[in-house]
Amino acid sequence: MSKPKVLISDKMDPNAARIFEERGCDVDVITGETPEELATRIGEYDGLAIRSSTKVTPAILDAATNLKVIGRAGIGVDNVDIPYASSKGVVVMNTPFGNSITTAEHAIAMIMALARQIPEANARTQAGEWPKSAFMGVEVTGKTLGLIGAGNIGSIVASRALGLKMKVVAYDPFLTEERAIELGVEKVDLDTLLSRADFVSLHTPLTDQTRNILSRERLENAKPGIRIVNCARGGLIDEAALKDLLESGQVAAAALDVFEQEPPASDHPLFSAPNFICTPHLGASTTEAQVNVALQVAEQMADYLVNGGVTNALNMPSLSAEEAPKLKPYMGLAEKLGSLVGQLAHGNLEKISIEREGHAAELNGKPITGAVLAGLMKCYSDTVNMVNAPYLAKERGMEVREVRNSHEGVYHTLVRVTVDTSQGPRSVAGTLFGNSAPRLVEIFGIGIEADLDGHMLYIVNEDAPGFIGRIGSLLGENGINIGNFNLGRRDAGGEAILLLSVDQPISADVIKQACALEGVKVVKALEF
Ligand SMILES: NC(=O)C1=CN([C@@H]2O[C@H](COP(=O)(O)OP(=O)(O)OC[C@H]3O[C@@H](n4cnc5c(N)ncnc54)[C@H](O)[C@@H]3O)[C@@H](O)[C@H]2O)C=CC1
Numbered sequence: 266m267s268k269p270k271v272l273i274s275d276k277m278d279p280n281a282a283r284i285f286e287e288r289g290c291d292v293d294v295i296t297g298e299t300p301e302e303l304a305t306r307i308g309e310y311d312g313l314a315i316r317s318s319t320k321v322t323p324a325i326l327d328a329a330t331n332l333k334v335i336g337r338a339g340i341g342v343d344n345v346d347i348p349y350a351s352s353k354g355v356v357v358m359n360t361p362f363g364n365s366i367t368t369a370e371h372a373i374a375m376i377m378a379l380a381r382q383i384p385e386a387n388a389r390t391q392a393g394e395w396p397k398s399a400f401m402g403v404e405v406t407g408k409t410l411g412l413i414g415a416g417n418i419g420s421i422v423a424s425r426a427l428g429l430k431m432k433v434v435a436y437d438p439f440l441t442e443e444r445a446i447e448l449g450v451e452k453v454d455l456d457t458l459l460s461r462a463d464f465v466s467l468h469t470p471l472t473d474q475t476r477n478i479l480s481r482e483r484l485e486n487a488k489p490g491i492r493i494v495n496c497a498r499g500g501l502i503d504e505a506a507l508k509d510l511l512e513s514g515q516v517a518a519a520a521l522d523v524f525e526q527e528p529p530a531s532d533h534p535l536f537s538a539p540n541f542i543c544t545p546h547l548g549a550s551t552t553e554a555q556v557n558v559a560l561q562v563a564e565q566m567a568d569y570l571v572n573g574g575v576t577n578a579l580n581m582p583s584l585s586a587e588e589a590p591k592l593k594p595y596m597g598l599a600e601k602l603g604s605l606v607g608q609l610a611h612g613n614l615e616k617i618s619i620e621r622e623g624h625a626a627e628l629n630g631k632p633i634t635g636a637v638l639a640g641l642m643k644c645y646s647d648t649v650n651m652v653n654a655p656y657l658a659k660e661r662g663m664e665v666r667e668v669r670n671s672h673e674g675v676y677h678t679l680v681r682v683t684v685d686t687s688q689g690p691r692s693v694a695g696t697l698f699g700n701s702a703p704r705l706v707e708i709f710g711i712g713i714e715a716d717l718d719g720h721m722l723y724i725v726n727e728d729a730p731g732f733i734g735r736i737g738s739l740l741g742e743n744g745i746n747i748g749n750f751n752l753g754r755r756d757a758g759g760e761a762i763l764l765l766s767v768d769q770p771i772s773a774d775v776i777k778q779a780c781a782l783e784g785v786k787v788v789k790a791l792e793f
């Protein structure tokens with residue numbers, strides 16, 4: 266098998282490339298390309314490792330015909346179109362903790378820089394002035410810091426600010442009272458926060474709910490002389506309003522690490538505003554954080570590409586490196602069962618139930634469900650996989666039910682897939698032989714043992730003497746060699762099933778001839 270290929274398209278610590286190579290991937294580091302250049306190149310890669318500069322748009326994803334995983338060496342993923350990536354079956358991962366301390370420290374540095382006007386004092390001193398009387402700072406001790414967003418980074422900022430003897434209030438709809446007490450912060454609503462805070466620091470992702478959270482109106486009604494720090498995302502603050510309010514003095518000072526448009530235009534209005542300082546999206550830029558996120562993203566991506574392990578994915582459930590090898594044969598079985606149902610069932614499949622029995626019930630069910638759905642929907646789309654299958658199923662209004670039955674039946678492990686069809690529920694079931702070889706053991710209530718592999722012929726007929734000879738002759742006359750012959754029947758003389766594996770695809774003409782044989786009810790060519 267050829268090695269997975271990974272492209273690192275943003276500046277990343279060299280440890281990332283080293284880990285990819287050590288873990289069995291080929292890696293190219295090509296940074297600074299235009300979106301058009303990236304679109305031309307991306308088709309050859311299985312993995313794309315990025316920071317915030319690469320924008321993974323639908324156009325890039327459409328061109329990424331081999332892409333399986335996008336790894337964000339950092340936290341924010343607003344530069345990746347996750348719904349579109351999901352619809353394309355591409356896993357999106359981030360490294361949610363690797364740079365949080367560093368970013369929190371940057372926010373604290375910004376607070377201190379604003380409090381003492383360090384950047385401007387430095388610039389004028391080095392320019393030959395000694396402007397001692399031009400600068401009068403404020404102490405942070407005893408001041409109130411308002412945190413908008415108290416997740417990983419916000420919590421670290423809170424602990425550092427408390428160490429600086431600030432009082433901390435926080436607005437975060439997902440912050441519980443218990444967690445607020447644990448953090449030593451007071452949970453308040455946004456208006457209260459803005460009316461009480463001397464300093465505000467933003468630590469939310471950019472979403473439809475947080476965009477423009479510091480709007481002109483909110484800034485105008487905030488405590489006069491408020492100082493604002495944004496080390497989260499551009500787009501959270503109305504930049505034009507911020508400039509006006511810095512000029513009027515309503516906002517005493519502001520520090521931005523991030524801008525709505527990055528890089529900002531060289532004549533960005535804020536650049537001429539008083540008491541404004543900024544850094545070029547440096548929140549995560551320390552040696553420690555960059556080593557952390559590079560190692561982590563490469564480990565996670567290589568684990569997925571090489572072993573199927575899933576960690577910190579934003580669009581699929583996690584699957585540990587220990588679980589992945591145990592689940593692999595089950596996913597093979599599940600996909601084949603899904604595919605069998607998809608090929609045999611007619612009409613709209615509105616309800617599907619995936620039942621795990623015995624050993625299978627002890628495993629993480631989500632990947633098994635994803636694989637069944639992927640197999641099932643292969644009939645409708647050739648780009649479906651276990652990442653996008655659950656999304657596609659939802660889009661089609663399919664009701665998916667997972668059932669666990671830890672009780673062991675005839676088989677020590679079993680996966681059963683049942684769909685509701687116009688003729689009532691229809692189910693197929695399979696097991697693993699020797700814990701690794703997928704085997705079909707039942708179709709529509711009839712016991713039959715078969716390997717679902719390659720070209721197959723499925724026949725339902727009336728159980729009567731001579732039929733096997735007739736079908737054997739028919740295939741022989743058409744030059745079709747039978748590899749495997751599997752039989753099952755409901756009862757003697759009743760409905761019987763024949764599942765043959767053959768060495769070549771079966772033509773429509775042969776199907777027609779088989780349909781014409783006496784006692785035949787259904788004939789279908791299957792492909793696995
Ligand atoms: N400047 C830089 O270089 C860096 C920036 N970041 C940014 O910082 C953001 C926060 O990172 P983490 O703390 O790790 O994320 P997190 O997910 O741990 O925390 C985000 C918090 O925001 C809260 N939140 C969501 N919607 C909200 C709303 N409408 N109002 C108030 N709070 C809301 C969430 O409940 C959560 O507690 C990231 O999304 C990223 O955009 C992260 C790393 C580096």
Ligand SMILES: O=C(O)C(=O)COP(=O)(O)O
Binds near residue numbers: 338341546548
């Ligand atoms: O991790 C994040 O969310 C960041 O914003 C860091 O961005 P960067 O990797 O420095 O481009």
